[in-house]
Amino acid sequence: MSSTKTNKLKILNDPVHGLISIPNSLIFDIIEHPFFQRLRRVTQMGMSNLVYPGANHTRYHHAIGCMHLMQKTIRGLQSKNVLISEDELNAVCIAILLHDIGHGAFSHALEHSIVNGISHEEISLKFMRALNKEFNGELDLAIEIFEGNYKRKFLCQLISSQLDIDRLDYLQRDSFYTGVTEGNISAERIITMMNVVDDELVLEQKSIYSVEKFVIARRLMYWQVYLHKTGVVAENILVNILKRAKELASQKKDVFGSRALRYFLYNEISPSNFSKTTLNNFAKLDDYDVLSAIKEWTHHEDFILSSLAKMIIDRKLLKIEIQEKPFTEVYINKLKTKYKKELGLTDTELEYFVFGDRISNQAYNTDKPIIIFTKKGKLIDLAKASDQLNVQVLTKKVSKYYICYPK
Structure with a gap:
């Protein structure tokens, strides 16, 4: 079938966010590319399905969900008179769509066993550069944002920060598929409360409880799901098998x-x-x-x-x-x-x-604070803005020690 007849503005049904539309033909073509289609065969949560039987969702799910949330975020910021061009919107959507494309099989196991000294972020960048060649430089701006080099800092923060689009999607998604309700955050509400002040991504004061819940949800998901002891031992065995x-x-x-x-x-x-x-x-x-x-x-x-x-x-x-x-x-x-x-x-x-x-597990890192924009126009760190002690407590890094041996 000739490409002229393909409908590239498709709509996907996502169990977490509902209907997701693919915004344009460039993004459609990237999604259709074999590099991206591979993500259908890489689970989002590694060996976690040995603990939570429902955790079989893939990196493909997550990447599409991120793109959807990013679109919503940018449209929301535009409605608050933050000037963002269509090129920037497109680039930031592509950057978040491809942010995990370098993940290997079972997500993290390959990085620690058969592909050494190179992180999934670096491999993601290699994929993006290869795609950029194929798409005649149309990913230039997306790569600049992904690398954190773009002049508009808030666009880079949406890709990677303590409250980025990646985290907003995976917390909600992983909570949904594992059935661990503690991780269920309101990504919609947080996105609606985002704003930009002095080129920094900020959250309006009325979102403070939603943001607190996000930080706490992250802590609970880490101990209950991502660092669950059975998951930890399975992941280690997998790494040892490959080694x-x-x-x-x-x-x-x-x-x-x-x-x-x-x-x-x-x-x-x-x-x-x-x-x-x-x-x-x-x-x-x-x-x-x-x-x-x-x-x-x-x-x-x-x-x-x-x-x-x-x-x-x-x-x-x-x-x-x-x-x-x-x-x-x-x-x-x-x-x-x-x-x-x-x-x-x-x-x-x-x-x-x-x-x-x-x-x-460190739920909240004060080195890269989440900034709250108060009604009086002040910018303050979430840990100081929160009237509950819990955010302050969550800034502490908590470590636990484990040992594995045959039964």
Whole structure:
């Protein structure tokens, strides 16, 4: 069918925001691009569906939701006489649409195992630059905003700050799909209360309770969902599976995988050699490659790889203990000695089964404050504007320590 006949102003039905319209043909073409379509096969929440069975939504859902909220936000600011051109509106919508395009399979696991030293933000930028070439420079402004280099600071803040569009969508979406109502914020209300003063993104005073609820919701979602102990242990096992597979591949052993996955297992990928070929292979890699490989690896002759793979497939995970204070050396060594003997492993091999670290959560960071615009025209930090102590309390970084070992 010739492209002239395609209706590019489509409407999508989103369970969280309702009807979402695709604003123009450029954005439609970006969404239709294979790079973006890959996000349908990358879950938004990694292994969280082992805890919350409903958490199967994808990065694609989230990106489209962000674009929708961004459109609403800009239209709202324009109605308050903030001058924003159609080019800027388009660019900021593209920037938020593509902000997560560099996420690997299962969201964060690849970053810590088979693609080293390069973050998903950097990969997102590589995708944006590649798309920009294809679209003859039409993404120039979007990239400038995404990188935080655009002269109008508030547009960059809408992409990345403590109260950005990304967070407004994922808190509401993840709360909806997990069924954890504590995370349910009113993104609509917060967006309606946004304004721009001296090129800074601010929130009008009457939004203060909604913003407080947003900060608290974020804290609760972190402890209850994103850092849930079962999710933490599953994510760690997944990282260890990929690390082990890469280790075996580096020893020239045969490790099953799709073409894209084998590329990353059998090649050392770093920022210096992340080429166009690497990007194209990355664009073909998603949750399906990783999961089908893990299913196959349950039969691998390597004891470590097959044991870890079975844990994920059968959901028979390692035991995890979490506490406020670090675990003592004595306790850690006792566990290591016990399982080293039981499993007959070397010290380095044992690290796949007995390991620990810490998890941290800071709901509100005063270094990059959310600014409240008072009725008297003053600009103050949310932590000072709030008449409740809770926001002040939430500025403290809370850490917990965990250790994982076989049951």
